[in-house]
Amino acid sequence: MARFKIDLRAGAFRSVLGFTFSHWRRQPWRLSLIMGAFLLSTLADVLTPFYSGRLVDAVASGAGTDEVAWNAATTAFSILMALALAGVVLRNIAFLWIVELTLKMMSDIAADAFHRVQRFSTDWHANSFAGSTVRKITRGMWALDLLNDTILIALLPSVVMLVGSTLLLGWFWPLMGAVVAAGSVLFIAVTAMLSLGYVAPAARLANSWDTRLGGALADAVSCNAVVKGFGAEAREEARLARVVAKWRLRTGRTWMRGTANGTTQGALLLVIRAAVIGLALILWAWGQASAGDVAFVLTSFFVLQGYLRDIGTHIRNLQRSVNDMEELVDFQSEPLGIQDRPGARPIRITDGRVAFDKVTFHYGNHLLPLYRDFSVDIAAGERIGLVGHSGSGKTTFVKLIQRLYDVNAGRILVDGQDISQVEQASLRSQIAIVQQEPILFHRSLAENIA
Incomplete structure (x- = not known):
């Protein structure tokens, strides 16, 4: 069994995230609008459970003929609808902008990578599979799409929801806030350790064999005339089968580790759910929480649970996208082959000596x-x-x-x-x-x- 090791790989995460941030800086206003819209829409989610609790209190306090109860209920209902509408509109705005942001980044990355690859040395091209090079670029481009979605659409709102809900619950019941905060931090820490120390090494190895598979396919297809000339089709198929077998083994191990990671996260969420619901019942039994307060706690937790479950997925996606972008980002550190000297001028041919x-x-x-x-x-x-x-x-x-x-x-x-x-x-x-x-x-x- 492979030894467990936290695979933060400062080089990998630093280089990939630094590469991504450098492209974000090319579109500062678009990025600011996206982040602002997602933050505001997430705050609407944070406040929704609170007003749900107020609605339950209003309904429980009297019949529909009670004017005070009716006014309280309609006010809570109106606020809930306004929050829902704000969330929908703000998310739609953010999604429209992130499409433009990501497409611009993917286009720039493809153009930059092609620019560099064309200028790599003759030796570099002689020693690199064309199919592998293409695979690195295309896989890295689509990994950027996942990385943008993970950080801007997923992780940022999840962190805001986690902090906002914890503070709101802690404002009314400090012990409840402490339980939610401790459970959330434990969940995120375990998820991060499993994703980065258990899944990431297997994913990196699977990616290297994915690259080899692309290279082997391109090599055989591009030299098909030679293969046919020597009647070597069966030999090439056997060679590819060995590569596919290695790829299948490495990829299967990555997927199995991802499944184990997801199962562990599910078990942790079950423990946190029991602790939160149990504490809500205790507060109700002690007279420190009304029916609306219990509804507020339950709604907050179920919303928060969805975000927490997603955080596990987001961390795995972050790890996977970093793995997928590593080889593309490595192009940036590859020295160009022959470079023009500073101030180089066009050559002027007169005789051709x-x-x-x-x-x-x-x-x-x-x-x-x-x-x-x-x-x-x-x-x-x-x-x-x-x-x-x-x-x-x-x-x-x-x-x-x-x-x-x-x-x-x-x-x-x-x-x-x-x-x-x-x-x-x-x-x-x-x-x-x-x-x-x-x-x-x-x-x-x-x-x-x-």
Whole structure:
């Protein structure tokens, strides 16, 4: 059995929540309206049980012909309807604004991630599954939708309801307020420990296998011509079956842990319910609570219980959305491949002379350089053929001219301009490439030629 460990993972939660807050700051007024509307609608929920109790007291105090009782009942009823209407209107306003907030954030995140991925190094792309990369971005985008809903629609109103109800009950009966506060804090603490220390590690591992599954599918589908050419369909299916088996095991364990977490929360709520209802009956027996007061306590608890039960779900959703966004947010810490120098200008091609000036280059951490103090001049209009055994550096020679890699020493000049000092896009737009193996987009013929 895996050892229980609180998995707050400061890095994960800090980076994901910091990433989310940075996007919230791009829409401050929209965020303020959403939070204000939800806070006010939740306060309406806090006051509803109190006026429900007053309605019960008014009904219990006399018959419908009693003018005082009738006025008290109609007043309580009118306030209850006004609170309900305010709650509906305010929530609707908040939902309309959060749709705009979330869609704007998801659009920005997709665009930012695509911008960065396109600019990652050639080595990064060579060592990353395209399917896995796409899965990280799309899963992270939809996790943001869940994260926004969890924090703004769920957790924030739940906390307001919890604090408001506890204070209101404590105002009339301090012991009742203490029981509700202690039970709620215990419930939230246990839920948080189980979600973050028991469910989160399994969810993170399940996500890693979900990413691998996406990568394995994309790899096999994109290379289908090779698979067919060697009659290897059965072998690829067997390979995918092994990945699916691992994914199924990890995902199943996550779901089972989530179920155990939910069962524990249900048991805790049952204990808190017994304590609150039992104390309400004791207060009634001691003459410290009327029938309306008991109705007020019961209504407050049942409303609060719904919020507490939801808090458990919200904490699990928060943990899940953080897990799902981790890999997307990690893109922000990935260094870009080749970057333009500050002040880089577009290259100006006049003749097209290419010169390697004492170039030294090696891949990554390789100790043996591919080129050492290599110099060559290619005159404008000159045709050059590169001949050599596999791995001798023919393809690398062309990639260095494109500045897909930076040299370790020396310079590469085009018409006397150091290509490390000019804009990459302008350099590559001047170079025509016929790929050794044609790569076609799933687009029109005209777009592929362009």
